[in-house]
Structure formats: C-alpha cells, structure tokens
Amino acid sequence: MREITFQKALEEAVAEEMRRDPRVITMGTDFTGDPIKEFGAARVRFTPISEAVLTGMGLGAAGCGVRPIVNWRMVTFSFVAMDQVVNQASKIRYMFGGQADFPVTYRCSTGGGIGLAAQHSQSPYSMWMHLAGLKIILPSTPADAKGLLKSAIRDNNPVVSFECSRLATLTGPVPDGDHVVPIGVAEVKRTGTDVTIVALAYYVGESLAVADELAREGVSSEVLDPRTLVPMDVETLRASVQKTGRLVIVDEAPATCSAAAEIAALIVEDPDTFRALKAPVRRVCAMPVPVPYSPPLEQAALPSRDDIKAAVHGVLKESR
Amino acid sequence: MTLDKAPLVQMLRTMILIREFDERAIQLRLGGKIYGAVHPYVGQEAVAVGVCAQLSVTDRVTSTHRGHGHCIAKGADIRRMMAELFGRVDGYCKGKGGSMHIADFAVGMLGANGIVGGGLPIACGAALAGQLEGKSAVTVCFFGDGAAAEGEFHESLNIASLWKLPLVFVCENNQYAANNPVGVQHPRVDIAAHAAAYDMPGVVVDGNDVLAVHAATEDAVRRARAGEGPSLLECKTYRWHFHAMRAARPPETRPAEEIASWKAADPIARLEQHMVGRALLSPDELRTLRDRVTAALDEAVAFADASPFPDPKDLMADMFAQ
Numbered sequence: 314m315r316e317i318t319f320q321k322a323l324e325e326a327v328a329e330e331m332r333r334d335p336r337v338i339t340m341g342t343d344f345t346g347d348p349i350k351e352f353g354a355a356r357v358r359f360t361p362i363s364e365a366v367l368t369g370m371g372l373g374a375a376g377c378g379v380r381p382i383v384n385w386r387m388v389t390f391s392f393v394a395m396d397q398v399v400n401q402a403s404k405i406r407y408m409f410g411g412q413a414d415f416p417v418t419y420r421c422s423t424g425g426g427i428g429l430a431a432q433h434s435q436s437p438y439s440m441w442m443h444l445a446g447l448k449i450i451l452p453s454t455p456a457d458a459k460g461l462l463k464s465a466i467r468d469n470n471p472v473v474s475f476e477c478s479r480l481a482t483l484t485g486p487v488p489d490g491d492h493v494v495p496i497g498v499a500e501v502k503r504t505g506t507d508v509t510i511v512a513l514a515y516y517v518g519e520s521l522a523v524a525d526e527l528a529r530e531g532v533s534s535e536v537l538d539p540r541t542l543v544p545m546d547v548e549t550l551r552a553s554v555q556k557t558g559r560l561v562i563v564d565e566a567p568a569t570c571s572a573a574a575e576i577a578a579l580i581v582e583d584p585d586t587f588r589a590l591k592a593p594v595r596r597v598c599a600m601p602v603p604v605p606y607s608p609p610l611e612q613a614a615l616p617s618r619d620d621i622k623a624a625v626h627g628v629l630k631e632s633r
Numbered sequence: 634m635t636l637d638k639a640p641l642v643q644m645l646r647t648m649i650l651i652r653e654f655d656e657r658a659i660q661l662r663l664g665g666k667i668y669g670a671v672h673p674y675v676g677q678e679a680v681a682v683g684v685c686a687q688l689s690v691t692d693r694v695t696s697t698h699r700g701h702g703h704c705i706a707k708g709a710d711i712r713r714m715m716a717e718l719f720g721r722v723d724g725y726c727k728g729k730g731g732s733m734h735i736a737d738f739a740v741g742m743l744g745a746n747g748i749v750g751g752g753l754p755i756a757c758g759a760a761l762a763g764q765l766e767g768k769s770a771v772t773v774c775f776f777g778d779g780a781a782a783e784g785e786f787h788e789s790l791n792i793a794s795l796w797k798l799p800l801v802f803v804c805e806n807n808q809y810a811a812n813n814p815v816g817v818q819h820p821r822v823d824i825a826a827h828a829a830a831y832d833m834p835g836v837v838v839d840g841n842d843v844l845a846v847h848a849a850t851e852d853a854v855r856r857a858r859a860g861e862g863p864s865l866l867e868c869k870t871y872r873w874h875f876h877a878m879r880a881a882r883p884p885e886t887r888p889a890e891e892i893a894s895w896k897a898a899d900p901i902a903r904l905e906q907h908m909v910g911r912a913l914l915s916p917d918e919l920r921t922l923r924d925r926v927t928a929a930l931d932e933a934v935a936f937a938d939a940s941p942f943p944d945p946k947d948l949m950a951d952m953f954a955q
Contacts, residue, residue, distance in 0.1 A: 338765070355765060361795065366788035369754020370761055376743060377693065377762030396785065400748045401755065408734040409744060410726030411951030446952065469954035 314486040320345075322455035322487050323420075323476060326462035327382060329491070331356065334380060337466060340367055341384030364390050368397035368419065372405060372471065375417040382466060388421040388475065389432050402471045403446035414469040418462075423451075423475045424515060424565055425615055431603035434611075436566035438513075438542050441473055442575065448472040448496055449542040453517035455485040457540055460494025468496060475542075477514035499546035501553065505535035508559040508625050511550060511576055512536060516563040516597075516616060523621045532625065542572055547579050551586045558591035559628045565615050568598035592628040597621050636844070638913045642922070644686055644843055645908065648678040648901050650926050651702040654711060655874075657930050658701065658718060658732075662878060666938070667718045669731055669879070674702035676841075676873035679900035680805050681706035683846025684773055684866075687854045693741040693759045693772045695752035697805075698733050699872070700745030703775050708740040711929060712936040721940035728943045729951065749810070750783030752776060753802075757789050760798035760863075769858040773801045773850075779810025781824045790831040790865065797862035801853040804867045805840060811876050812886060825867035833863050840868025841900040844907065871895035 317325070324345055331337045331352050339348070340358040348357045360367055364385060371383040385391040391398060398419075406415055425434030441447050448470055452458040458476065465472035502517060503524055512520040517538045524534035537553050539545060554560050560580055562573040573596045580594060581587050597616045604614050636644075655673040662671045674681070677699075685694070685706035696703040704714055709725070717724025717735050724730075725737050736744035743759055746752040756774030763770035780786050781804060793800045804824045808815055815822045828835025834856070838849045846868055853864035873896060875883045885892075908914035 358796075361788075361792055363788040363792055365785050366754040366757055366792050369751070369785070369789075370758035370792070373695070373743070373755035373758020373760075374762045374765075375758070376738070376755070377759050379758075379762045379765060381758075396748055396751055397754055401746075401751055405744070406954065407951050408726060408730040409736045409738075410724070410729045411954075412725070412736065413738045414954040416954075448953070 314488060316484050317455055317487050319455045319458050319480045319483045319485070322459035323462055326459045326466070330463055330466040336378065336380045337382065338379060339382040339384065340371065342386060364394040365397055368394035369401060371417040371419065372397065372402050372415055375415040376405070376413045380416045380466065382418045382420060385419060385421040387433055388423045388437060389435055391419070391421055398441070399444060403444035406470065407446060415471055416469045417471050418465045418474060419471065420474045420476060422478045422481070424477045424479055425599070425604040425611060426479045426515065426565070428606065428608065428611065429478070430606040434604035436564065436599075438475055438566060439571045439575065442543050442572060446471070447543060449475065450496060450540065451475045451477070451514050451542055452540060453477070453480065453514050453538050455483065456487045456492065457494050457500070459487055460492045461496065461540060463493050464496045472496070475514070479515040483518070494540070497541045497544040497546055499537055499539045499541070499549040501535060501549070502538050503534065503536040505533035505557065507533045507557060508561060508628060509535045509537055509553040509557045510561045510563060510621065510625070512538060512563040513572060514565070516565060519618055520563055520621055523618050523625070526622065527625060532629065534625065539576070545575070545579065550576065550579060551583055554580050554586050555589040558589050559632065560590070560594045561597060561621065561624045561628060562594070563597045563616055563621055565599050567601045568596050569601060571598060573598050592632040595624040595628050597624045636847070640686065641904070641908055641913060644682050645901070645904050645914070646922055646926065647682045647706055648843065648904065649923060650711070650929065651678045651681065651705050652901060653926050653930055654705060654714075655701055657934065659874070659878065661718070661934070663881070667732075668720060669733070670877045671732060672699040672877045673872065673874040674699050676895065676900070677805055677807055677870045678702055679843035679846055679904070680803065680840045680868045680870055681775070683843040684801070684803055684850045686847055687850040688741075688771065688773065690740055691768070691770050693743055693763070693770065695743050695756040695759065695772070695774050696745045697752060697775055697777060698745060698747050698749070699777070700735060701732070704735055704737065704742050704745070707737070707742040709737040709742055711933040713737070715933040715937040716940045719937040719940065720942065721937055722943050723936070723940035727947070727951070750776065750780040750785040753780065753785045753789035756800060757793050757798060760793065760800035761796070763799050764796070769799065771799045771801065771854050771857045773803055775803050775805060777810065778804060778806040778808070778815050778824055779818060781827065782810070782818050790827065790833070790863070793863040794831040794833045797860060799857040799860070800863040801850065801857055802863060802865045804865065805870055806867055807870050807872045809872070809876065809887070823867065825865055828865040833865060835865045836867065838866055838868045840870030841898045841903065843900055843904050
C-alpha cells in the first residue's frame with residue numbers, strides 16, 4: 314500500500330470528490346498546487362479573508378444544489394464567522410422543517426504543539442458538538458483523513474472537518490482507489506483487556522506508543538479512536554469499556570465541557586457500562602490556560618506520553 | 634415603463650394582503666393563537682411587492698426577522714404561513730421555525746432570519762449557485778438599515794462585487810434599527826452610499842412608491858441577469874408599528890408627527906390614487922379586492938386552526954438529511 318502524508322491524503326480526497334461530482338466546489342484563501350488548472354476558476358475559488366461571508370455562502374449555495382467545501386484554514390478563524398456557524402449552519406435544516414438539505418463541508422486545522430501560541434493552538438471541538446446540528450470528523454491517520462473527508466463531502470449535511478496540525482506531516486498507508494470511511498464509526502486501533510484508552514487526533518498515535526510501553530510492563534491496553542465526534546459511536550465505546558472495566562480519555566482540549574467530558578458522561582450514564590467499571594474514569598487533557606508559546610510552557614500545557622502512562626497506572630491502582 | 638391594469642391590480646392586492654396578514658397576526662398574537670415574537674411589516678409593503686414583481690419563481694430571496702411581506706410577495710401560500718405562525722404541522726416548517734424562520738424553498742424564499750445581517754452571506758451563496766447554474770437566476774437580499782452596521786454586510790458587498798454575483802441588495806431603511814433611529818447607527822444615513830466603496834451602483838428609492846421600487850429593481854435585476862454584478866437599492870420607508878411584540882403591544886416611543894407624516898405617505902393609498910387617477914380602479918373593484926383579501930385571510934386562519942399541533946415524537950425529525 315502507498316504511504317502518503319496526512320495533508321496529501323486530505324488534498325486527494327478533495328480532488329477525487331471534485332472529479333466525481335461536478336457540483337463540488339472549493340473556496341479558500343490559498344490552495345496547494347494548481348487545482349484551477351484541472352477544475353477551473355469557477356469551481357476553485359480564491360477568496361478574500363472574509364470568514365463570515367464564506368461560511369454563509371457555503372450554506373446558501375448548498376441550499377441551492379451546490380456542494381461547497383469552505384476552508385477556514387485554522388479553526389481560530391472560524392470564530393469570526395460565529396453567527397453563520399452557530400445561528401445559521403447548525404440550525405438551518407431543522408428550523409426550516411427539513412425542506413432543504415445543506416451539503417457543505419467546513420475544513421480547518423486544529424490543535425497545538427507547533428509553537429503557534431494561544432490563538433492558533435485551539436481544539437474547540439466541543440463548542441461545535443454542543444450545537445447539535447453539525448456533523449464533526451476528527452481523523453488521526455492519513456487513511457482516515459482521506460476516507461472521512463470524502464464521506465464529509467458526500468454527506469448531505471454541514472460537516473466540520475477538524476484536521477490536527479501536528480498530524481499534517483505524518484506519513485501512513487492509504488488504500489488505493491475510492492477509499493471511503495463512514496462517518497459515525499469508531500475504530501479500535503489496538504485491542505487489549507486491562508484498560509480502554511479513548512484518544513483523539515494526535516493523541517491516538519501517542520496512546521498507541523504508550524500502549525507499547527505498557528505492554529512491556531504486562532499491561533494490555535485497548536486504544537480506541539472515535540474518528541467522528543458527531544455522531545459519536547457510543548456502542549463501540551461502551552463495548553470496549555465493558556470489556557476492560559477501565560477508561561482513560563486523552564485529548565489536547567482543556568477538560569472543561571470537552572469532548573472528553575462528553576465521552577466520560579456517555580460511559581458512566583449507561584447502567585451496564587457503569588457497572589462494568591472497576592475504577593474511576595480519568596481524563597488526560599490540556600491545562601485550562603491559553604496555550605503558551607515558549608516550548609517548555611507549551612509542553613507543560615499539553616498532555617504528554619508520561620501523563621497518559623500515569624493515568625493508566627492510576628486507574629489500575631484505583632481499581633476495585 | 635407604464636404598467637397596465639393587471640400587474641397594478643396584482644401589486645395592489647399583494648400589498649393589501651401583506652398589510653392585512655400582519656394586522657391579523659397582531660390580533661392573533663394578542664389572542665394567544667400565535668406565540669413568540671411578531672415583527673409587523675405594515676407600512677413597508679411597497680418594497681417587497683415592487684421588488685418581487687420583477688422576479689420569477691426560479692429567482693431567490695433571503696429575508697429578515699420582519700419577513701412576512703417578503704414571503705407573501707415571493708408567492709408563498711398564506712395558509713401554510715399562518716399554520717407556521719400557529720405552530721402547526723401544516724406550517725412551512727412543520728411548526729419548528731415560526732415567524733422568524735419561515736421559508737419556502739419551492740418558491741425561492743430562502744428563509745426569514747432572526748439575526749440582523751445573517752441573511753446577507755446566505756444570499757451571496759444563493760447568488761453563487763445561480764452564477765454556477767448559468768440560467769441567469771437572480772437573488773435578492775432583503776435587509777434593514779440596522780444590518781448595514783454589521784460586518785456581514787460589508788463582507789457580502791465586497792465579495793459579491795468582486796465575483797460579479799447576480800445579486801440585488803435591497804436595504805429597507807425603515808428609519809429604525811430595532812428601537813434606535815438611523816442617526817444613532819450611522820454617520821451617514823444614506824445606506825446606498827456604501828455601494829461606491831464596493832464598486833457597484835447604489836440607488837436611493839422612495840420605498841413607499843411601489844412603482845419607483847419596481848422601476849429601480851428592473852435596472853438592478855437586468856444588470857444581475859446580464860452578469861454585470863450586484864447593485865444596492867436603498868428603499869426609504871417606515872414601519873407603522875413597533876419593532877416587535879410578544880404578549881402585548883410595546884409602548885410607542887417615536888415622535889407622533891413623524892409617524893403621522895409617514896402614514897400620510899401610505900404606499901397602498903398612493904398606489905390606489907395612481908390607479909384611480911388613471912381610471913384603472915373603481916370603488917367597487919377596490920371593495921371587491923379587499924373583500925377577497927379578507928376571505929383569503931379567514932380561510933388561512935381556519936386552515937391553520939384546523940391543522941394539528943406537531944407530535945412530540947417528531948421532535949428529533951429533520952435534524953439531519955440522509
């Protein structure tokens with residue numbers, strides 16, 4: 314199987330979907346390569362830096378039969394378009410009684426760890442999860458990035474594609490041909506029996522590395538990647554925790570009202586899963602501060618492999 | 634162009650229907666049949682009607698929180714509108730949207746909007762779709778003077794002009810953004826002046842003269858259909874009633890003389906006078922027309938009242954498309 318970067322996988326997804334469906338267009342302030350050469354200037358739109366109008370245009374065009382991809386670049390810029398995301402995109406289908414579909418994909422990079430400081434190191438997945446009307450994908454490998462983004466573009470709803478900055482240069486195998494990963498399906502990235510580690514984006518790879526270390530100590534970890542945050546594959550999460558009886562959740566967003574908080578609630582509010590728990594649930598998340606610039610401070614703010622390992626040791630020790 | 638009798642009668646009928654629909658909505662809100670907020674369009678009828686008379690069913694409009702007039706002028710069914718206001722299943726949004734989220738995509742009415750300025754970017758998207766379709770469909774974006782102070786207004790005018798979108802921006806300057814007069818909102822009260830900065834025509838129109846609105850829209854729509862890009866029409870008008878009401882009418886805070894002077898320029902009376910002056914409308918015809926509007930509204934209210942409330946089991950339906 315070929316190995317390509319996460320970034321290249323995302324670009325392939327867009328190009329393949331534009332080839333597949335002439336209704337797909339893409340809008341952003343810049344593009345890799347020269348997509349206008351293949352798809353023309355009508356479908357590849359260089360835009361002014363106007364996030365609010367781009368977000369709403371994607372929605373309006375989608376309601377009229379176009380399938381736009383709007384690239385916010387960084388999720389932080391999407392906050393300029395808060396009205397169009399919160400008041401319009403997440404509510405438009407429902408409040409109009411389902412009389413039209415809005416197949417628009419919003420792409421953005423997320424996360425810290427690359428020295429971009431407070432504004433450009435955010436992981437606000439849970440803000441968008443809270444809105445109830447947006448689907449949300451968050452891949453951790455090049456193959457999932459390609460397959461999920463293709464599904465997002467084919468989906469008939471607004472979908473937000475969170476693309477982790479630290480993964481952009483990660484290389485991995487991607488199947489040839491029309492590789493599609495369904496939205497709403499989690500994946501067990503490693504099977505184990507002692508503890509379930511649910512990790513998001515960059516921290517899937519980190520958790521797999523920690524699982525290798527733990528295996529040498531005789532601890533068997535199951536690493537699970539939700540891949541999609543809305544809709545969340547609750548059944549797969551609960552089945553894993555029912556098997557292992559222990560849960561550690563790893564994400565680089567701060568813990569307060571986070572995806573990690575939601576996952577913890579989905580686990581403990583289910584009677585069967587709650588009864589299977591042998592230890593309190595642990596979250597390994599960012600510290601509740603704006604992500605600082607200086608490398609030692611940034612590292613201190615974000616979860617580390619040591620933090621993950623310590624959390625696993627913690628739930629093992631606290632077990633009944 | 635001088636319009637002959639049939640289109641003038643049609644415009645007059647639609648203006649009267651819009652006015653009476655909203656007068657009825659106020660009474661129904663006071664009577665507890667309608668919930669939430671009502672934003673009456675009374676006084677501004679010439680804008681929606683003059684503009685929409687230049688559009689076909691394949692053209693599109695976006696609307697505002699004060700959207701009943703745009704809905705009716707674009708050809709929506711007042712029975713389904715009323716059912717929506719009543720919160721019933723036969724409403725346009727199955728009772729899920731209400732007055733501020735009413736829409737009829739089948740006639741190109743892409744939605745009222747509870748956010749000032751929120752419809753402008755969506756209108757740009759509809760116009761982009763029209764441009765990509767290549768069938769010369771035009772989008773009209775209705776918004777108020779208040780929206781011109783929003784960032785979305787400026788982003789939208791900029792990109793619409795840059796991309797020569799087939800779009801007509803129609804500012805209904807009704808002199809108040811919510812309850813604050815335009816002078817408190819803008820250093821310059823001619824919203825049309827913004828057009829120059831975005832390299833598009835900007836025209837101030839007497840928004841209480843349906844024929845003037847109709848003529849100005851004709852130029853803007855022709856330009857949009859020809860691929861020459863957007864225009865900004867500013868229609869000076871006035872809302873006769875409050876900004877919004879809930880359970881009771883809010884107290885009037887505007888000067889009595891101001892209200893009286895605008896009522897003296899009643900857009901419906903002016904069209905009637907124009908038609909009477911050209912011997913196109915007799916008192917009998919006017920009476921018949923008004924009776925028919927009343928009957929249509931009675932029927933709409935009966936339709937709404939007969940429609941069931943939504944079943945709570947359908948709460949989660951329509952969240953996501955398949």
